[in-house]
Amino acid sequence: MNLAYYPGCALHGSSNDYEQSLRACLETLDVQLKEIDDWICCGATAAHSLNQKLSVALPARNLALAENKGFREMLAPCPMCSMQLLKARKALAEDEALRRSMSEIVELEVRGDTQVLNLIQLFERIGLDRLKAAVKAPLGSICAACYYGCLLTRPASVVEFDDSEQPRSMEKILEALGGKTVDWNYRTECCGAGMTMANEQTVLDLSHKILSDAAAHGANCLVVACPMCHVNLDMKQPDIERHYGVRHAMPIYYLSDVVGLALGFKPEALGVNRHFICSADLKVSTADADLKAGAVGKA
Amino acid sequence: MKPENVCLNSSSVVPLVESLAQTQICDCYQCGKCTAGCPMADGMDIPPTRLIRLLQLGHAKRALEAQAIWQCVSCQTCATRCPKSVDCAGVMDALRQLSAERGVTTRKQQRTVLFQKAFLRNIRRNGRLNELELIGEFKFSTFLHGRSLSFLFKDATLAPQLMKRKKFHLVGEKAHDRAVVARIFARCMDNSLL
Numbered sequence: 001m002n003l004a005y006y007p008g009c010a011l012h013g014s015s016n017d018y019e020q021s022l023r024a025c026l027e028t029l030d031v032q033l034k035e036i037d038d039w040i041c042c043g044a045t046a047a048h049s050l051n052q053k054l055s056v057a058l059p060a061r062n063l064a065l066a067e068n069k070g071f072r073e074m075l076a077p078c079p080m081c082s083m084q085l086l087k088a089r090k091a092l093a094e095d096e097a098l099r100r101s102m103s104e105i106v107e108l109e110v111r112g113d114t115q116v117l118n119l120i121q122l123f124e125r126i127g128l129d130r131l132k133a134a135v136k137a138p139l140g141s142i143c144a145a146c147y148y149g150c151l152l153t154r155p156a157s158v159v160e161f162d163d164s165e166q167p168r169s170m171e172k173i174l175e176a177l178g179g180k181t182v183d184w185n186y187r188t189e190c191c192g193a194g195m196t197m198a199n200e201q202t203v204l205d206l207s208h209k210i211l212s213d214a215a216a217h218g219a220n221c222l223v224v225a226c227p228m229c230h231v232n233l234d235m236k237q238p239d240i241e242r243h244y245g246v247r248h249a250m251p252i253y254y255l256s257d258v259v260g261l262a263l264g265f266k267p268e269a270l271g272v273n274r275h276f277i278c279s280a281d282l283k284v285s286t287a288d289a290d291l292k293a294g295a296v297g298k299a
Numbered sequence: 300m301k302p303e304n305v306c307l308n309s310s311s312v313v314p315l316v317e318s319l320a321q322t323q324i325c326d327c328y329q330c331g332k333c334t335a336g337c338p339m340a341d342g343m344d345i346p347p348t349r350l351i352r353l354l355q356l357g358h359a360k361r362a363l364e365a366q367a368i369w370q371c372v373s374c375q376t377c378a379t380r381c382p383k384s385v386d387c388a389g390v391m392d393a394l395r396q397l398s399a400e401r402g403v404t405t406r407k408q409q410r411t412v413l414f415q416k417a418f419l420r421n422i423r424r425n426g427r428l429n430e431l432e433l434i435g436e437f438k439f440s441t442f443l444h445g446r447s448l449s450f451l452f453k454d455a456t457l458a459p460q461l462m463k464r465k466k467f468h469l470v471g472e473k474a475h476d477r478a479v480v481a482r483i484f485a486r487c488m489d490n491s492l493l
Contacts, residue, residue, distance in 0.1 A: 009428035014466040038379040038475045040426045043374055044420035049395040058422075061483060064372045105481055105486045154375035155388065164379050180462040190338045190374035197437060197454070198414035202372065206338055234456075 004071035004114070005033035006062055008081035008227075009041050014235075015078075015227035016116060017271030022077055022256035028263050029134065030278070033075060036065050044083040044196045052086045056098075059088035064108035066154030073115040075122055077256075079151035079226045080194075085116045087158050101293050118152060119225050119255055121161065128176040133134045138178025144258070145182050145219035146170035147210065149229045150190050164188065170223060170255060177262035184217040186210045191232040200239075207232045208240045217220045218285050225255040239291055251277050312359035315397060320389030327351045330447040331385045333377030343367035347377050347387050350394070363398040371395075401493060406445075413440045418421045423484045426474020431458070431467060 011019040012081040026033060039062050047055035063085060066074050076082035092099050092112030103109045123131065146167075153164040162169045165188065171181040191210055192203030210232065214222055224230050241247055252275065260270040267273055301457045307316050317324055333347040340346045345353065345365040362368075368391055377387035398404050418438040423429055434454065442451045461467035474480060484490060 009430075009472075010473050013428065013430045014461055015466075017464075038426075040480055041422040041428050044418070046415040046422075048373070049415050050399055050419060050492075051396060051488040052392065053418075054478075054484065055392075057487050061479075067461050105483055107482070150372075151374070151376040154379045155386075157384075157397050158381045188376075190372050190376070193372050193374065195372055195411075195455065197434065198411045199370075202339070202370070206372075259446060274466060276378045276460075276464075 001031045002121075003031070003033065003070070003117070004037055004066040004074040005035045006066070006074055006076045006081060006116075007035065008076065008078040008087065010078050010080075011238050015230060016229065016272045017260055018073070018077065018227050018254045020271035021254055021260045021265075022227055023180065023267075024265055025179050025256050025260045025263060028124075029130070031126065033124070034069075036062060036069070036071075036074070037069070039065060041080045044080050044084065045263060046082070047061035053105075054093055055084065056088045056103060059085045059111070060092060060102045060108040060110050062109065063089060063092070063114050064103070065109035066104055066189075067111055068112050070109055071114060073178065075117050075119070077225070078142070078228075079118060079149065080228060082116050082118050083151040083155075088112065089114065090158055106222060118159075118161065120173065123173050123255070123259065124169065126171060131173065131259070131262075132176045134176055135262045137262055139258060140178055141277045142179040142221045142258060143182060143218060144157065144174050144253075145181055145184050145214035145217065146155075146174060147191075147214070147222050147224050147229060147233075148185060148188050149224065149226050150188070152225060153188060161205055170225065173255065174258060176258065179258065181264075182214070182217045182219045183212055184219065185211040191229050193228050193232075194233065196228075196231060196236065200236075202226060202235045203232050203236055203242050204243050207236060208246075211237070211240065211250050215248065215250060219250075221251045223253050223258055230254060230275075237277050249277065251275070264280065301341030307360055310357070312363065312397060312452060313354055313357065316354060316359075316390055316393040317392035319396060320386050322384075322386040322389055324351060324354045324385070324390070326383045327355065327381075328383060330382060332380050332382065334374040336380050337371075338368075338376070339370045339372060343370055346463045347371075347391075351390065352387065354390070358368060360403075363401065363403050364405060365394075366405070366407055366438055367399060368394045369404070369411040379407075384446060400489075407454065410441055413437060416493050417439075419484075423490075423493065424477070424482055425471065426477045426480045427472050429473075431469065 043058035077297050089112040148167050155166040174181050194205045195202045257270050331348045345367045345493045371391045375388045380427050438451050474490045
């Protein structure tokens with residue numbers, strides 16, 4: 001499989017561990033990523049908060065760059081980027097006048113017909129059966145709270161992915177890899193997103209609730225598919241613990257981390273050792289007792 | 300005449316909000332579902348349902364000056380759950396844009412506004428976000444706007460921790476064709492606003 005790749009700023013910045021693990025997985029699964037030549041930032045929250053036109057133009061430029069190279073599909077592993085790209089794509093597809101004016105603004109003809117996939121969708125496209133067949137180390141000791149956050153499933157009319165209230169797509173992947181998942185309440189609640197710097201208290205409060213609820217439902221790790229969620233739940237976790245006087249010690253994995261572990265990669269090869277919360281004591285092994293009694297695949 | 304007096308006239312603001320957000324304010328029948336699901340509603344001076352009501356009643360100035368529009372985390376829950384398909388998150392975006400353009404953001408909201416502006420300046424300059432530059436620029440601009448020294452240095456310990464994890468680069472990536480990025484910005488917005 002060949003597809004365009006839009007890493008976005010986070011995956012080439014402080015979330016480069018996410019890129020490391022997804023590249024490792026996809027290489028093994030025979031997916032060739034072609035990074036879009038000279039891509040630019042999608043504008044994120046700053047653009048859609050301060051200028052509506054810019055928040056369409058920046059992703060439109062990236063869509064145009066991919067389209068002009070003949071790509072029909074694009075992977076955008078950051079849900080903020082992928083939502084911005086999809087929103088622009090939808091607006092462009094529905095409005096010919098906008099397509100014309102945006103083509104002038106971004107100095108490239110843009111049609112808005114490139115499919116934009118998030119990482120979960122790409123794994124689905126590869127197929128659960130193929131993933132299952134490639135497993136070398138079933139995730140026996142993982143009991144994950146799959147955390148979707150906001151933009152993977154919202155706004156539903158834009159991203160058109162899974163169920164915005166009760167998504168299950170990550171659970172299905174985890175279970176195919178031999179892991180267990182828990183039912184919990186905060187799977188689609190917000191972690192505070194891009195407020196990490198500007199409004200830290202919001203992040204501490206919202207992320208603390210997420211971590212607490214996951215632990216209360218018996219999870220021994222969280223699995224995310226978003227660099228911002230990872231920053232708020234992992235990097236900020238020591239601050240959350242200090243602020244609330246609690247100890248969460250909750251490892252936060254990217255979806256590609258757990259897929260990579262199941263495919264037999266060492267944690268270091270995936271960048272898991274570069275997370276803030278050490279997940280070393282969470283052993284992933286086939287020999288684990290929880291493979292017994294058919295517990296695998298059930299919460 | 301001060302810009303506020305010209306632009307806060309509600310008869311001009313509400314259609315602008317509707318056209319930016321591509322939504323109909325009058326469709327809202329005040330069920331309160333947006334506020335019920337909003338993770339920030341507890342601490343908001345004017346929760347989402349009431350913001351929409353203010354716009355329906357023509358009190359645009361109060362809506363534009365609400366702290367709430369800058370407390371919103373753009374989680375899109377309100378827009379997704381609205382039974383009348385009012386894009387409440389889009390309305391929040393529109394109110395933020397109009398409030399920033401008209402300079403009616405209050406001091407309490409400044410930090411978020413300064414962050415978003417520093418973010419856009421950073422992209423305009425580099426094409427891609429340079430995190431280290433952004434943090435420096437944001438901290439410095441909050442300091443110039445009267446924030447304490449302690450806030451200026453608050454996250455300084457984070458840098459070595461990120462570097463240790465190879466998550467941070469002193470020199471960030473830049474897009475090659477940065478001139479086109481600057482031109483896109485110029486065609487979309489008044490650059491003096493940043």
